[in-house]
Amino acid sequence: MPKNEHDAPEWHTAMKALLPVVERGGPTMFARIGVLLALNRHHVVEFNPKGKEPHWGRRKLKKDQ
Known part of the structure; x- marks a missing residue:
């Protein structure tokens, strides 16, 4: 992975969420x-x-007539 993508905060969050899964079998x-x-x-x-x-061709119910 390129260095600029590796330093993105989204990837750091993803890695932090992945560590408990790998280490302790946490929620995937x-x-x-x-x-x-x-x-x-x-x-x-x-x-x-x-x-x-909206669907303008909708039929009317009998109770609404």
Whole structure:
């Protein structure tokens, strides 16, 4: 791993979460989350204000007629 990536704080957190798994058989989910966050640290989640479009062709219920 390149030195600049090795020094990234996300990788330090992932390594700290991985050590209890290796040494004492700790929870693997925390290590998995740490590694996934470190791998995807440059991904920016974009907010979509439009959201889900409503389905305008929805049928009415009998009780609403």
